[in-house]
Amino acid sequence: MPFLIKNGTVFFEDKLQAADVLIDGDKIKAIAPNIQVPENVPTFDAAQQLVAPGLVDVHVHFRDPGFTYKETIATGSLAAAHGGFTTVCAMPNLDPVPNTPDLLKKQLQRNATEGHVHIHQYAPITKDLTSAELVDWQGMKAAGAFAFSNDGKGVQLAGTMYDAMAAAKSVDLPIVAHVEDNSLVRGGVMNAGPYADKLGLPGILAVSESSQVARDIELAQATGAHYHICHISTAESIRQVRAAKQAGINVSCEVSPHHLVLDDAMITKDDPMMKMNPPLRSFADRQACIEGLLDGTIDCVATDHAPHSVSEKSGSMKTAAFGITGSETAFPILYTAFVKTQILSLEQLLHLMSDRPADLFNLPAGRLLVGGPADIAIFDLTHEHVIAVKDFVSKGKNTPFINDTVLGWPRATFVSGQRVAFPSLGGQQ
Numbered sequence: 001m002p003f004l005i006k007n008g009t010v011f012f013e014d015k016l017q018a019a020d021v022l023i024d025g026d027k028i029k030a031i032a033p034n035i036q037v038p039e040n041v042p043t044f045d046a047a048q049q050l051v052a053p054g055l056v057d058v059h060v061h062f063r064d065p066g067f068t069y070k071e072t073i074a075t076g077s078l079a080a081a082h083g084g085f086t087t088v089c090a091m092p093n094l095d096p097v098p099n100t101p102d103l104l105k106k107q108l109q110r111n112a113t114e115g116h117v118h119i120h121q122y123a124p125i126t127k128d129l130t131s132a133e134l135v136d137w138q139g140m141k142a143a144g145a146f147a148f149s150n151d152g153k154g155v156q157l158a159g160t161m162y163d164a165m166a167a168a169k170s171v172d173l174p175i176v177a178h179v180e181d182n183s184l185v186r187g188g189v190m191n192a193g194p195y196a197d198k199l200g201l202p203g204i205l206a207v208s209e210s211s212q213v214a215r216d217i218e219l220a221q222a223t224g225a226h227y228h229i230c231h232i233s234t235a236e237s238i239r240q241v242r243a244a245k246q247a248g249i250n251v252s253c254e255v256s257p258h259h260l261v262l263d264d265a266m267i268t269k270d271d272p273m274m275k276m277n278p279p280l281r282s283f284a285d286r287q288a289c290i291e292g293l294l295d296g297t298i299d300c301v302a303t304d305h306a307p308h309s310v311s312e313k314s315g316s317m318k319t320a321a322f323g324i325t326g327s328e329t330a331f332p333i334l335y336t337a338f339v340k341t342q343i344l345s346l347e348q349l350l351h352l353m354s355d356r357p358a359d360l361f362n363l364p365a366g367r368l369l370v371g372g373p374a375d376i377a378i379f380d381l382t383h384e385h386v387i388a389v390k391d392f393v394s395k396g397k398n399t400p401f402i403n404d405t406v407l408g409w410p411r412a413t414f415v416s417g418q419r420v421a422f423p424s425l426g427g428q429q
């Protein structure tokens with residue numbers, strides 16, 4: 001069944017252009033101005049709207065199996081679609097951890113049948129995310145792993161990380177690292193510094209991240225593995241990645257939207273919605289993240305969508321869970337903070353959220369192509385939207401962005417040519 005998206009501003013062949021997009025089945029049939037179709041072909045009028053490639057998020061948590069009260073494959077992937085993401089990569093901090101080829105295959109099957117978007121699944125690096133016992137690399141690759149990550153926990157021993165990188169190199173897949181040296185965390189709940197001191201909250205040292213980045217860059221150089229850093233957050237980590245790239249070491253990194261728009265000076269009270277790992281860092285760290293995006297040191301944006309229940313995100317930062325949701329707000333928040341203010345061009349932001357992350361992990365996604373998959377996201381660039389709890393289809397409502405006014409709210413998403421329902425838009429669809 002054909003479907004026509006008319007009158008939009010289409011991001012096609014690296015340019016924003018006035019065009020229509022004709023979908024036929026699960027593919028894009030044509031991208032051109034003024035496409036004529038028979039009257040019975042359904043259309044979507046995208047006047048004043050951005051027609052983008054379905055966005056790509058290389059870092060989400062779907063909590064299924066194990067923690068389905070926080071999120072499921074179905075709710076997490078629907079939230080991704082509502083944020084304009086059509087391809088996501090799901091972390092393996094699940095229960096059970098998908099740490100054998102059989103468990104991984106089962107997870108991939110469930111992702112495919114229950115997911116509303118394309119889901120790639122990370123395999124863990126070690127069997128239980130904390131020990132030094134490595135997984136079966138070849139078996140995991142054969143089962144369908146696209147990369148390895150212990151996200152949620154840093155790999156504590158250099159020897160474990162060395163062996164992991166050597167093994168990942170041997171199967172030609174990336175190691176994706178949550179960088180955190182536990183011996184420098186010291187029970188902290190927010191960034192160490194004057195704002196933690198003022199609130200009387202225990203601080204997490206910035207070197208808990210950057211010291212492990214330093215170690216891992218050396219290990220990446222020694223092994224030749226592709227080493228990707230999750231949610232980079234400190235100026236020193238970024239400085240090291242910049243130098244490593246200049247030295248030709250195969251390192252890449254992502255940054256989360258919240259580390260680009262928030263810093264610890266904005267934590268003015270003990271607020272669990274401002275608690276995440278890595279923590280919101282200093283103003284200077286945040287500026288370094290923005291500079292890193294602008295000069296290409298940071299390769300892409302990834303949300304680190306981390307849903308938790310209401311009770312887990314209530315009370316004091318001392319006891320609340322680490323993490324905030326991100327799928328449904330990432331594009332509007334970044335569009336409003338960086339494109340409207342002309343720090344980034346719209347093209348730059350789209351690259352950072354579509355083809356760059358896709359290319360980094362060789363994912364078949366991230367560009368509108370004639371004959372390619374009809375994975376498309378449509379955003380409203382002109383109407384202001386006030387973010388509300390009722391907007392979210394994610395089970396997780398844990399975000400500090402409630403009540404923020406944004407532009408660029410998603411209006412429609414197509415996955416393999418199928419339009420995803422947007423119940424929250426009601427009659428406006």
Ligand SMILES: NC(=O)N[C@@H](CC(=O)O)C(=O)O
Binds near residue numbers: 061093275277278323
């Ligand atoms: N980012 C977070 O604060 N939490 C993540 C784990 C992680 O990404 O490290 C989670 O799984 O909840």
Ligand SMILES: [Zn+2]
Binds near residue numbers: 152277
């Ligand atoms: Zn992490």
Ligand SMILES: [Zn+2]
Binds near residue numbers: 151
């Ligand atoms: Zn994460």
